Ligand SMILES: Nc1nc2c(ncn2[C@@H]2O[C@H](COP(=O)(O)OP(=O)(O)OP(=O)(O)O)[C@@H](O)[C@H]2O)c(=O)[nH]1
């Protein structure tokens with residue numbers, strides 16, 4: 358039986374062969390965060406600083422006049438099995454300080470996630486809602502449809518909506534859900550080096566051109582970096598030193614046509630039995646970028662609304 362990877366890529370075992378040539382890891386980091394490279398290097402408590410920063414950012418924007426939302430809404434997107442649901446779970450692991458499994462995740466040939474599920478954050482992330490969706494698939498009538506993504510972005514999809522790519526009946530466009538403010542696109546580190554077969558490429562390009570039309574921005578999360586770099590697997594603090602991780606990030610930026618600083622490598626909590634505070638750091642660096650983009654979008658919308666109402670006032674004065 359074909360695995361989901363065999364269905365998506367021409368040569369699913371190419372990366373296993375490439376593992377033999379492990380490059381020597383550079384001493385200098387390929388990405389510099391002042392707080393991680395300073396005198397003290399990685400601090401376990403740093404993830405708490407990131408949580409507080411996210412909270413301060415969301416609060417300051419959401420309380421602004423004309424911001425018509427009480428939450429920052431972030432939607433996951435990506436191929437089937439790319440780690441979308443596991444990323445949501447990892448964020449709850451950080452909040453709960455234990456292994457949590459809120460979103461359904463696991464190995465599956467088709468998309469494990471079949472419904473449009475939302476997960477509202479808690480504690481410092483209580484202003485954030487994460488939306489989980491069905492994975493993108495190469496095969497026709499399988500995986501999330503571009504049409505569904507469009508509706509989700511606009512907030513025209515109800516909670517618990519059952520994705521049905523085989524059905525001719527589409528969502529009827531009534532506003533029940535919440536508008537999306539930023540997209541987190543997941544791609545797994547191993548797959549990014551594979552030659553994507555034509556139908557996947559076509560579907561991805563279709564989604565890309567759709568997303569480009571929307572004013573909301575997106576970030577790319579490169580998941581499963583433990584599968585491409587043993588050194589990072591052993592010690593997550595090597596993540597920004599690893600040549601393999603750097604290559605995966607650069608490749609993702611090229612494939613998704615985004616700037617390098619929009620691509621974030623992460624290791625999700627999957628087999629772990631305990632939380633590793635260091636692992637929380639890359640996860641929160643990725644999330645905080647998505648929150649920044651989400652708040653930027655809301656600020657732009659608020660400015661637009663303000664200008665519109667000022668114009669109206671001026672017109673009535675005349
Ligand atoms: N090694 C490793 N495995 C991961 C990581 N993230 C996710 N996985 C595994 O990848 C598989 C798919 O993960 P999911 O989170 O269900 O992926 P998904 O994108 O939600 O999949 P669908 O809902 O089927 O589209 C699961 O077996 C996870 O345990 C990671 O960072 N490292």
Ligand SMILES: [Mg+2]
Nearest residue numbers: 441442469470
């Ligand atoms: Mg899923």
